[in-house]
Amino acid sequence: xxxxxxxxxxxxxxxxxxxxxxxxxxxxxxxxxxxxxxxxxxxxxxxxxxxxxxxxxxxxxxxxxxxxxxxxxxxxxxxxxxxxxxxxxxxxxxxxxxxxxxxxxxxxxxxxxxxxxxxxxxxxxxxxxxxxxxxxxxxxxxxxxxxxxxxxxxxxxxxxxxxxxxxxxxxxxxxxxxxxxxxxxxxxxxxxxxxxxxxxxxxxxxxxxxxxxxxxxxxxxxxxxxxxxxxxxxxxxxxxxxxxxxxxxxxxxxxxxxxxxxxxxxxxxxxxxxxxxxxxxxxxxxxxxxxxxxxxxxxxxxxxxxxxxxxxxxxxxxxxxxxxxxxxxxxxxxxxxxxxxxxxxxxxxx
Amino acid sequence: xxxxxxxxxxxxxxxxxxxxxxxxxxxxxxxxxxxxxxxxxxxxxxxxxxxxxxxxxxxxxxxxxxxxxxxxxxxxxxxxxxxxxxxxxxxxxxxxxxxxxxxxxxxxxxxxxxxxxxxxxxxxxxxxxxxxxxxxxxxxxxxxxxxxxxxxxxxxxxxxxxxxxxxxxxxxxxxxxxxxxxxxxxxxxxxxxxxxxxxxxxxxxxxxxxxxxxxxxxxxxxxxxxxxxxxxxxxxxxxxxxxxxxxxxxxxxxxxxxxxxxxxxxxxxxxxxxxxxxxxxxxxxxxxxxxxxxxxxxxxxxxxxxxxxxxxxxxxxxxxxxxxxxxxxxxxxxxxxxxxxxxxxxxxxx
DNA sequence: CTGTTAGCGCGTTCAG
DNA sequence: CTGAACGCGCTAACAG
Numbered sequence: 183x184x185x186x187x188x189x190x191x192x193x194x195x196x197x198x199x200x201x202x203x204x205x206x207x208x209x210x211x212x213x214x215x216x217x218x219x220x221x222x223x224x225x226x227x228x229x230x231x232x233x234x235x236x237x238x239x240x241x242x243x244x245x246x247x248x249x250x251x252x253x254x255x256x257x258x259x260x261x262x263x264x265x266x267x268x269x270x271x272x273x274x275x276x277x278x279x280x281x282x283x284x285x286x287x288x289x290x291x292x293x294x295x296x297x298x299x300x301x302x303x304x305x306x307x308x309x310x311x312x313x314x315x316x317x318x319x320x321x322x323x324x325x326x327x328x329x330x331x332x333x334x335x336x337x338x339x340x341x342x343x344x345x346x347x348x349x350x351x352x353x354x355x356x357x358x359x360x361x362x363x364x365x366x367x368x369x370x371x372x373x374x375x376x377x378x379x380x381x382x383x384x385x386x387x388x389x390x391x392x393x394x395x396x397x398x399x400x401x402x403x404x405x406x407x408x409x410x411x412x413x414x415x416x417x418x419x420x421x422x423x424x425x426x427x428x429x430x431x432x433x434x435x436x437x438x439x440x441x442x443x444x445x446x447x448x449x450x451x452x453x454x455x456x457x458x459x460x461x462x463x464x465x466x467x468x469x470x471x472x473x474x475x476x477x478x479x480x481x482x483x484x485x486x487x488x489x490x491x492x493x494x495x496x497x498x499x500x501x502x503x504x505x506x507x508x509x510x511x512x513x514x515x516x517x518x519x520x521x522x523x524x525x526x527x528x529x530x531x532x
Numbered sequence: 533x534x535x536x537x538x539x540x541x542x543x544x545x546x547x548x549x550x551x552x553x554x555x556x557x558x559x560x561x562x563x564x565x566x567x568x569x570x571x572x573x574x575x576x577x578x579x580x581x582x583x584x585x586x587x588x589x590x591x592x593x594x595x596x597x598x599x600x601x602x603x604x605x606x607x608x609x610x611x612x613x614x615x616x617x618x619x620x621x622x623x624x625x626x627x628x629x630x631x632x633x634x635x636x637x638x639x640x641x642x643x644x645x646x647x648x649x650x651x652x653x654x655x656x657x658x659x660x661x662x663x664x665x666x667x668x669x670x671x672x673x674x675x676x677x678x679x680x681x682x683x684x685x686x687x688x689x690x691x692x693x694x695x696x697x698x699x700x701x702x703x704x705x706x707x708x709x710x711x712x713x714x715x716x717x718x719x720x721x722x723x724x725x726x727x728x729x730x731x732x733x734x735x736x737x738x739x740x741x742x743x744x745x746x747x748x749x750x751x752x753x754x755x756x757x758x759x760x761x762x763x764x765x766x767x768x769x770x771x772x773x774x775x776x777x778x779x780x781x782x783x784x785x786x787x788x789x790x791x792x793x794x795x796x797x798x799x800x801x802x803x804x805x806x807x808x809x810x811x812x813x814x815x816x817x818x819x820x821x822x823x824x825x826x827x828x829x830x831x832x833x834x835x836x837x838x839x840x841x842x843x844x845x846x847x848x849x850x851x852x853x854x855x856x857x858x859x860x861x862x863x864x865x866x867x868x869x870x871x872x873x874x875x876x877x878x879x880x881x882x
Numbered sequence: 883c884t885g886t887t888a889g890c891g892c893g894t895t896c897a898g
Numbered sequence: 899c900t901g902a903a904c905g906c907g908c909t910a911a912c913a914g
Contacts, residue, residue, distance in 0.1 A: 193657070195907055206885045211909060219883050236678075238654040242595045243907030246890045251592065261624055262834070263817075267617035274611055274638055283656070286636060288624055304588040306633070307543070328586070414821045438818070445821045466818075467613075468788070471764045471795045473823045484612070545891055556901045561893060571899060593891030596906045 194235045202231050214239065245307070253283045254494060255308035257299055257325070259291050259315060264466050265436070265483060269314055269336060272487025280495055282309075289316060291378065296321055300328050310494045312336060315379070332497035336490045338382050346503035348489045352382070353389040355479045355510030359433055359461050360393035362477075362512060367520045368431035368459060369398060374420045374443060375407045375435045383407070383435055386463065390433050404429065417442020421450060430458060430521035437462035437469050437478055444474065444517065455519035465513055475515035482508050544585045552581050564589065595657070603633045604844060605658035607649055607675070609641050609665060614816050615786070615833060619664055619686060622837025630845055632659075639666060641728065646671055650678045660844045662686060665729070682847035686840045687831075688732045696853035698839045702732070703739040705829045705860030709783055709811050710743035712827075712862060717870045718781035718809060719748060724770045724793060725757045725785045733757070733785055736813065740783050754779065767792020771800060780808060780871035787812035787819050787828055794824065794867065805869035815863055825865035832858050 196210040203210065205224060212220050213228040245251045254277055258266050270286065277284045285308060287299040296316075303311060303325070310332040311325045322345060326333050335347035363371070373390045375383045387405055394401050404427055408419045417439035424432060424443070434440040440462035444454050452458050454474055462469060462478035469476040489506050497503060546560040553560065555574060562570050563578040595601045604627055608616050620636065627634045635658060637649040646666075653661060653675070660682040661675045672695060676683050685697035713721070723740045725733045737755055744751050754777055758769045767789035774782060774793070784790040790812035794804050802808050804824055812819060812828035819826040839856055847853060 193654075193907095197907080207907085208886080208909075209884060211907095212884085215909085221883060224884085238651055240596075240657060240907055241655045242592055242601065242657060243890090244909080245592045246590075246596055246892095246907080247909045249890075260621055261611070262618045262621035264614055264617065267614065268612045271610055271612035271638070274636060278637065283635060283652075285633060286624060287628065288621070301588055304543075305591045307590060307592060412817070414817065418821070441818060441821050445823055445825075448823055467762070467764065468791060468816075468818060471768070471791050473795055473798055475795075543891090547891080557891090558893080558902080559900055562900085565893080574900085590891055593906090594893075596891080596908095597893045599906075 193240070194237045195240070196237075199228065199231050199235055199237055202235070203228050249307075251283075251307050251309055252281065253285055253306060253308045254491065255285045255287065255299075255303040255306070255311045255329075257287050257289050257296065257311065257313050257316060257321075260288050261286065264438075264468075265464060265481075266314060268483035269487040269490075272484035273312060273491055274487075275484070276488040276491040280491065282491070282495070289321075291316070293320075296324060300325055304329055310334070310498055312490045312494060314490075315382070332494055332503070334490050334494045334497070336486055339385050340381070343505075344503065346493055346497065346505060348486055348493055348506040348508065350481050350486070350510040351507045352385050352510070353392070355463075355512065356386060356389040356433065357393040357397075358512040359479060360390065360397055362514060362518065363431045363433075363459060363461065364394075364398045364401075366431075366459065366518060369401045370428055370430045370521075371401055371403045372420075372424050372427065372429040372432045373403070373405045373435075374417065374424075374432055374439055375405060376413065376416060376439070377407050377409045379435075386433075386435060413438035414442040417444075418446040421446035421452075424458065425450060425452060431461070431518070432458065433461045433463075435463060437464040437466045437476060440476055440478065440517070441469075441472065444472075444476075452524070453522075455517050456522045457524050459518040459521070461518060463510075470513075470515065474517050477515045477518040478513055479510045480513050481510050543590070544587045545590070546587075549578065549581050549585055549587055552585070553578050599657075601633075601657050601659055602631060603635055603656060603658045604841065605635045605637065605649075605653040605656070605661045605679075607637050607639050607646065607661065607663050607666060607671070610638050611636065613788075614818075615814055615831075616664060618833035619837040619840075622834035623662060623664075623841055624837075625834070626838040626841035630841065632841070632845070639671075641666070643670075646674060650675055654679055660684070660848055662840045662844060664840075665732070682844055682853075684840050684844045684847070686836055689735050690731070693855075694853065696843055696847065696855060698836055698843055698856040698858065700831050700836070700860040701857045702735050702860070703742070705813075705862065706736060706739040706783065707743040707747075708862040709829060710740065710747055712864060712868065713781045713783075713809060713811065714744075714748045714751075716781075716809065716868060719751045720778055720780045720871075721751055721753045722770075722774050722777065722779040722782045723753070723755045723785075724767065724774075724782055724789050725755060726763065726766060726789070727757050727759045729785075736783075736785060763788035764792040767794075768796040771796035771802075774808065775800060775802060781811070781868070782808065783811045783813075785813060787814040787816045787826060790826055790828065790867070791819075791822065794822075794826075802874070803872075805867050806872045807874050809868040809871070811868060813860075820863075820865065824867050827865045827868040828863055829860045830863050831860050 196207045200207040200210045213225045289296050314336045373387050406420045408416045410416045462476050465478045465480035546557045550557040550560045563575045639646050664686045723737050756770045758766045760766045790810050812826050815828045815830035
């Protein structure tokens with residue numbers, strides 16, 4: 183016996199099923215929520231009728247009385263790039279498993295939009311907020327103070343200790359990378375960064391410098407930060423400087439940049455990894471399958487998203503704000519090798 | 533004058549602002565919604581107080597009375613792969629611009645989950661549904677009948693003409709690709725497909741066969757469909773067969789497969805594009821920047837998402853179910869070239 | 883164990 | 899032009 187055709191605005195409510203069962207609506211509510219004192223007979227009867235009528239409780243009405251929406255608001259700069267996509271996928275999965283809904287909003291890194299989103303979250307009475315990779319403390323404060331709900335940050339380090347967050351331990355991961363590179367014999371390094379995500383960029387750049395200072399104190403190190411539109415273009419654009427500076431090993435802020443850099447290097451006659459070793463950061467799906475498989479630091483992106491949900495729910499259940507660090511793992515593939523001399527031209531400064 | 537600290541469950545309502553303004557709640561409602569008869573003086577006064585109190589209307593309460601949620605439910609197999617990510621990004625953008633919220637749910641291609649999602653959408657009383665790249669008619673019917681709201685499909689062709697959808701015109705795009713390949717002199721073709729998205733795979737494979745039948749009637753054509761876990765692996769795994777069959781040009785179902793295939797080809801000593809020309813489908817961000825930039829068919833993925841929202845809203849506003857086809861554009865880069873003979877071994881059948 | 887009542891925050895009558 | 903009253907669908911508190 184299936185439910186009959188009904189229009190969306192003619193949904194069956196507990197009143198309908200109460201009438202059909204000859205009981206009071208509140209009894210239906212109790213039966214459905216498996217609450218306290220309820221006769222087994224009436225309960226099963228009610229459940230059966232609900233089933234037959236194709237009843238689905240209105241989350242809206244429920245939220246109105248319970249004052250909980252079971253919704254987590256998520257702000258991210260975009261949903262379109264591969265890093266976000268995985269994190270967001272992890273968030274959606276874990277939230278779904280824990281019976282929470284997710285309200286995604288993209289900020290496009292625009293402060294005005296962030297304010298709009300905060301207001302929007304408030305209108306929808308989200309129970310908590312997850313902020314992905316937005317690198318301004320201000321954003322955190324904005325959501326924290328206007329919404330007054332738990333907030334968890336994903337994927338960035340912030341020194342202040344009272345902010346809940348989950349992030350990859352950049353320092354350890356990058357130290358592994360440097361150790362690998364130094365072991366290969368490299369002494370002329372570059373860090374290829376980004377200009378529009380200052381927090382995480384600085385963290386990685388700093389980690390890189392520190393690790394080199396420790397593992398190869400006399401090495402040369404330069405930092406390149408281009409202001410192109412996309413990360414791929416940032417990588418492409420930094421090739422010339424790397425070539426002219428006689429760099430033999432480059433740590434990139436992420437895989438996209440590495441791909442751009444490698445492409446430009448090959449086109450300009452630089453062999454990878456012969457003349458230039460390149461290390462990425464992220465380990466995108468595609469990175470292992472590139473024609474020259476990319477050596478990179480793997481970020482557990484889905485896991486970051488899932489953990490963010492766990493942290494947020496823990497706080498909702500009365501736990502403390504905690505910070506969780508996951509380890510990034512160096513995956514050595516084929517874009518790193520011992521340095522070889524270049525055959526023709528392109529010496530440092532030439 | 534900013535709003536004072538208030539807990540989430542102590543939000544300001546129209547009652548608070550009515551009290552502060554010395555008027556009736558319904559007056560506040562009218563002022564806020566810019567409705568009919570309302571004194572300019574009282575209106576501005578009320579607006580000012582609302583502002584000062586940091587008032588944000590409860591979307592929940594509003595939905596309860598208006599019986600509209602301004603929410604679009606979106607089902608997609610995942611949010612994590614680059615194709616979905618862009619489409620979903622487009623949906624989110626356009627919905628946001630039109631003042632709609634989006635409720636994303638991932639089906640993981642699991643029929644049980646699809647049912648759960650349908651029920652969940654019903655609980656949340658979504659106003660409409662967008663189904664992305666789920667290739668079973670059954671899914672469409674499921675959402676259509678249980679929810680009784682407008683449904684729009686994205687990214688797949690379905691012959692039945694009464695289903696609203698937006699998709700890329702595969703036939704025209706693939707015909708361009710074949711024309712390009714035939715013009716280059718190729719006569720031994722393969723289509724490298726997928727097994728888990730039968731609808732769109734068949735559409736593209738068929739388009740490929742038809743185009744070849746028309747443009748190079750005597751050419752050889754084989755179809756390879758591997759059942760690996762990821763698309764990249766499907767590409768990798770199909771290399772051997774392509775090599776043995778003496779194929780010189782392969783059209784792949786998407787870019788991921790093309791990347792896998794190219795990687796395997798190069799490793800096995802096949803030159804790309806010398807011995808094997810490869811055409812992808814999608815034009816991922818990364819495709820232009822691969823060491824051998826990929827020739828591919830560009831799908832306007834964000835645009836697909838945006839258009840889906842437009843279609844859905846048009847129906848909500850009383851318009852007819854319409855179908856919208858966007859054109860995919862062949863982008864010729866460097867993985868296609870005239871066929872050259874292989875130098876050593878690996879002849880057909882060897 | 884079950885029925886009654888009230889109220890969540892808002893929009894919408896219908897009177898004034 | 900504005901106030902009073904009702905209902906959206908559900909849960910919770912209190913009776914019986």
